[in-house]
Amino acid sequence: MTSSFSFQNFSYTNPYFRMWWTSWLLVSSSHVFGNKINGKHECEPHKNIFFLKTHKAGSTTLQNVLLRYGEANSLTFALPKQPGAHVFNYNLKFNNDLVRPSPSGSYNILCNHLHFDEKGVKETMPQDTKNIAIVRNPLDLFESIMSYYTEEVRAFQRIPGRDIQSRMKNFLDEPS
Structure with a gap:
């Protein structure tokens, strides 16, 4: 078989x-x-958690669970340094300099979007941190991203096709 x-x-x-x-x-x-x-x-x-938040994979739901868990257990969050930001600067690989200082000097939960860098996460989070990520079927993810960002991403707007499936096929056949 x-x-x-x-x-x-x-x-x-x-x-x-x-x-x-x-x-x-x-x-x-x-x-x-x-x-x-x-x-x-x-x-x-476990109180020390790093969640690699990914676009269009249900990550906001899991982030909300982690935020509630951290709040209920008085844990410290690693948050972006920029006022009002909900994501870390994508133009820079994640590092401890991007994190708002914590009163205790340490963090329990890191769960915002970021430009992943293993060294930066290890410098920021305790050694016993549990790492979590969400995996999604790549084709489903691509379709979701293309549908969601069509109005915002000029490259997606230039792809010919009458529906998302034909536009995806056209893009995959001729990505330039």
Whole structure:
């Protein structure tokens, strides 16, 4: 019996994938947030968390969960230094100089959009930090980004086609 790998097997519309993904999220989140069974913690909640926030992958929902978790547990957030900013400067690789100073001098949660740099994250976050990211089917992600940013990105506006699928095909056939 041979099996072939296909991203279609991992579509969220596939009930087996949904069941696996939901189970994985529950198991994974219990390791980060703790899991109570009969009023007892099965494991200790983890307070130092880095979330690599990605566009168009449900990351704002998970960020909201992390913000509420941090607020409920009096944790310290690594926030952008620029007043009113909700993202770190994309033109610079993430580093500790981009972070608003914390009264304690340390941070528990880093969960804003940033230009990822492993060294910068390690300099900013404690050594025992748990790293979290969301993975999405690349074709679904591309379609979502192209649909969402068509009005803002001139390169997307120049792609011929009457609907998103034909525009995606045209772009992939002739990316220049």
